Amino acid sequence: MIVSKTIAIIGSGFSSLAAACYLAQSGHKVTVYEKNTSIGGRARQLKRDGFTFDMGPSWYWMPDVFDRFFADFGKKTTDYYELIKLSPAYRVYFGINQFISIADNLPEIVATFESIEKGSGAVLEQFMAEARSNYEIAIKDLVYRPGVSPLELITLETAKKVGQFFSNISRDVRKKFKNEKLIQILEFPVLFLGAKPSDTPSFYSFMNYADFGLGTWHPKTGMFDVVRGMESLATELGVQFVTNAAIEKISVENKIAKGIVVNGKTIYSDVVLSGADYHHTETLLEKQYRVYSEKYWDSRVFAPSSLLFYVGFNKKIENISHHALFFDTDFNQHAKDIYDTSKWPVEPLFYANFPSVTDPTAAPEGMESAFFLIPLAPGIEDTEALREEYFHKIMDRFELLTQQEVRKNIIFKQSFCKNDFVQDYNSYKGNAYGMANTLLQTAFLRPKLKSKKVNNLFFTGQLTVPGPGVPPALISGKLVSELINKQFSKA
Template sequence: MKKKIKIIGSGFSALAASCYLAQKGYDVDVYEKNSTIGGRARQLKRDGFTFDIGPTWYWMPDVFERFFGDFNKKPSDYYDLIKLSPAYQVYFGINEFVTIADNLPEIVATFESIEKGSGEKLTTFIKEAQSNYDIAIKDLVYRPGVSPLELVTLETAKKVDQFFGNISKDIRRRFKNKKLVQILEFPVLFLGAKPSDTPTFYNFMNFADFGLGTWHPKNGMYSVILAMEKLAKELGVTINTDSNVEKIIVENGKATAIVINGETLSADVILSGADYHHSETLLDEKYRAYSEKYWESRVFAPSSLLFYVGFDKKIENVEHHSLFFDVDFDVHAKDIYDNPKWPEEPLFYASFPSKTDENSAPVGKEAAIFLIPLAPGLNDTDALREKYFEKIMIRLEQLTQQSLKNNIIFKQSFCVNDFINDYNSYKGNAYGMANTLLQTAFLRPKLKSKKVKSLYFTGQLTVPGPGVPPALISGKLVADLIQKHS
């Protein structure tokens, strides 16, 4: 008889794990607390507009190809990919912006036009970043974080100094222009830590950016979730929504069942793709591997204040992905990481998917997503949300030189309280635990419970870390561990 695996959650990592486990011959059931699947990557539809609630950037296409390739499939079997050209635009002031092209030669030329000699330096920098990408993404991140020896290879031995330096110093050593520095530091924010706290080795994110480009799946990132759902079902996975897991039952030191709506469902293995901290609260305290003190001491990636806005006209002077760096990057970073508080003048990011995808908004209208990174755990009120929407709309109008406020059909917001309510997210974090030196690989919470047999975890609080591609990899890693130990 097939061994039964119950999976908690239906985000990228949980769905990936469900596919791998079904492929290995397990009987797999997925339980999602919300009414739709996808975890943080759900979708909002309203008045003819469609928004990705969570991730909007499709980077590292090779990781998606590798995932589907493991099932003899291709992403194109399920969804269409559009390479964005330009990749994105960064605003530093009125009529002061830098456009990042969809290819390295043009980006090199842009750098050179801003700072003489920087084009050649960028070429060298991206070559180093590509070398690190090849080591990290093709090898290191596919290791399960069980032992420190996983990080010791011939290639990493040659780069040991890069684990102890930081990206900020390395970039500033090469480039002097503040705009170029900020553009090169930006991809690190996907790792959930300040550039000054992120090991130099992680410059592979710059290769992901400039080398591999920025893509958009037609109909949004939710297309990838739907693709994974289809693949999972093809493999025999059963997916249940509106199924909030209330408890993980342990008998004789082994996870044996989950409780949903008062009903006990037995299992041979339990895997949680839900928030790791929350997942452990489903256990009696003596079975928890990590204390509240442990979680308090971790460096968490930011939370976010998000707005989903429908406009009754097309917006000018913006690209699909637009970054607004017209205020001090370092001050905002301190408000997130050093002295957590609502920032006075926040950087923000905007996505206008209807620039690329006609299905995102009715004809002649524009769909917009705005994101302000915030420290997790902040006080979150409607009044604060309104105050910050006003701040970014004033700046958006000034920087793009157009009137927009009177063209808003509707807006919906999502912030700390929603991350907690919808995803049981620790302190309302949006991206998990930051990839700092002391929270890398084997130093992250484990995929396999240290205290309970047959209990496993996957997702952004464990190995390899935050982001959509790492979530896919996390699902593969935990499935391999389960097969090895059960």
């Protein structure tokens, strides 16, 4: 039996929403406090002049993880939102009107590979069989462990794959494929984990199965549909939400969390759970209660920050797909600029998203909504002048590669970069995706879900286990709720 407690949750991103649902289901009294005017954390929505944008996550991968989340409450995803499978899943541009379309099924993708590099189709099938095996081990088992002990990683299945933890994605892919375009397509999915392919263990090829095997989906009117769905479920379970609630301090007495100070007012609770930035959350504590030092945070490998542009066009854009990757410049050099030298990339790769291709409500009739994203080093200098310079850099290439002029059709554009990540999300160094999943930052080697210095203080989200991404955030919320319930259960 679980003893009911009052729980204050800081932040309303995916991990906080998931934790709120699980904890309320267990009988706790749960209130979520969000500093911004709307919930969703980085997955907020921007509406302007008839255009609608997801401000953060835009890829719906691993649908089984979302299904598993809602099933835990006797629900289905379809009870809350509708999914569309994208076909093609995405395009990757390498030159003027030169692109590779990734189909919505593996047989067609195999045929595409074979048409580009003879013999690569059969090799891809073998690679994907291994990736699927890794996915089943990771998603059905490993990622649902709380990162408490290294023994969590040791199972009969992982013992057979131990070598994959000491090799890397880049090395493996390059052994199997020779065509640089195919290599880049296979290296792309692990960028969601926040590190270079050469620093990402081979076992994470399960991301390739998430890509080619499970496909790319889109909630009917955007990723915010998922936020709305989770909010609706949470409300059904009795969760309360408070917005415009900036947390100024976590109250601690006798090494026990006693509540939070919100807008100058102390709110008492039995448990404090933070889904906000982990580093920032510890600054809300007096120094003696912080587990991780500034030196520790500075030594971590963080996922990139991003320069984003939300753009409204007064016409339909040609030669594009819902998701488009622009890999017409040096992939490895851009990665070095992010991870090794921490400077603005000279010729950045970039990503473009056109939700109105799939969702007519994303833009007024006959118009197009788009956002463009450039991955950047965290902690980088961020000025309006640099933002503008880089907008024109990528638009020069976009217009060239898709053979059309579009800048004169821009009704508005709004940028979002490192300074905004710090301002809006208290994000450490303005990172966009959390802490990278490198070998030395995996599972039990990540910051802990439970504070070692303050009782009844817990953490969830992308800086703890399992790591970056929306599906891992849902899992993180489940893991921390289980730890909390374990602490407050009695025979």
